[in-house]
Amino acid sequence: MLSIKNLHAEVEDKKILKGINLDIKPGEVHAIMGPNGSGKSTLSAVLAGRENYTVTEGEVLFEDKDLLDMAPEIRAREGLFLAFQYPVEIPGVSNINFLRTALNEIREYKGLPPMEAKEFLRLTKEKQKLVEFDAKLINRSLNEGFSGGEKKRNEILQLAMLDPKLSILDETDSGLDIDALRIVSGGVNKLRNEHNSFVIITHYQRLLEYIVPDFVHVLYDGRIVKSGTKELALELEERGYDWLKESYPATETVH
Ligand SMILES: Nc1ncnc2c1ncn2[C@@H]1O[C@H](COP(=O)(O)OP(=O)(O)OP(=O)(O)O)[C@@H](O)[C@H]1O
Numbered sequence: 515m516l517s518i519k520n521l522h523a524e525v526e527d528k529k530i531l532k533g534i535n536l537d538i539k540p541g542e543v544h545a546i547m548g549p550n551g552s553g554k555s556t557l558s559a560v561l562a563g564r565e566n567y568t569v570t571e572g573e574v575l576f577e578d579k580d581l582l583d584m585a586p587e588i589r590a591r592e593g594l595f596l597a598f599q600y601p602v603e604i605p606g607v608s609n610i611n612f613l614r615t616a617l618n619e620i621r622e623y624k625g626l627p628p629m630e631a632k633e634f635l636r637l638t639k640e641k642q643k644l645v646e647f648d649a650k651l652i653n654r655s656l657n658e659g660f661s662g663g664e665k666k667r668n669e670i671l672q673l674a675m676l677d678p679k680l681s682i683l684d685e686t687d688s689g690l691d692i693d694a695l696r697i698v699s700g701g702v703n704k705l706r707n708e709h710n711s712f713v714i715i716t717h718y719q720r721l722l723e724y725i726v727p728d729f730v731h732v733l734y735d736g737r738i739v740k741s742g743t744k745e746l747a748l749e750l751e752e753r754g755y756d757w758l759k760e761s762y763p764a765t766e767t768v769h
Pocket residue numbers: 525526528530548549550551552553554555556557
């Protein structure tokens with residue numbers, strides 16, 4: 515599904531990613547943990563093709579195609595989905611119209627006609643139910659005035675509607691109350707299958723009790739310094755990151 519080889523990237527001449535290697539197969543869930551500022555959000559931004567991030571070395575293949583060569587919207591149409599740490603508000607664009615437009619963009623890219631209005635409404639209702647989404651939010655402007663938790667739930671609804679091949683959830687658990695955490699992770703669990711993959715960026719082992727990952731990686735100073743199974747997350751919870759920092763001293767950073 516995704517193959518990252520020796521990925522180096524900078525933001526404003528600051529080296530942040532310093533040789534990431536990661537392989538993700540269909541059906542797998544990978545968790546990425548790591549101390550603040552280690553490069554987790556930068557990795558998701560580079561994969562999504564956000565502006566101002568310069569890849570200086572390495573390659574990323576998404577289903578054997580060169581991901582870094584694709585414009586951000588092509589990445590999305592190819593089936594990459596990024597749930598933001600801070601979902602953006604788009605006043606004047608209703609949630610439902612946003613979903614319809616995004617869905618039909620993807621269909622057009624696949625050579626399919628726009629979805630019939632009736633079928634679209636049926637699908638929206640089905641997915642709203644699946645991810646326990648509050649129907650009152652569907653006609654409001656996209657994320658405008660939504661609470662932090664409502665925004666995160668909205669990301670999961672988008673994910674359910676668009677059915678991406680690879681979803682990257684960047685700290686989707688931050689700011690969620692206990693019920694929302696259960697709903698959001700329950701949504702992911704219902705959506706995961708043998709054909710799609712997830713990358714879950716999180717600080718908390720707690721989320722990984724709900725969404726059990728196949729692999730856990732620790733990102734530190736722009737590199738993956740340790741990989742393991744869910745037991746690694748438990749170990750991190752208990753021991754923190756200092757033992758890893760000692761084993762892998764930070765490289766010099768050029769500012
Ligand atoms: N636009 C930018 N200009 C300068 N430095 C930046 C920029 N964006 C990110 N950085 C720096 O890159 C480093 C990695 O940031 P990143 O957000 O990827 O870390 P993170 O692992 O996601 O952290 P957190 O756990 O706190 O969310 C940080 O030191 C950050 O200050």
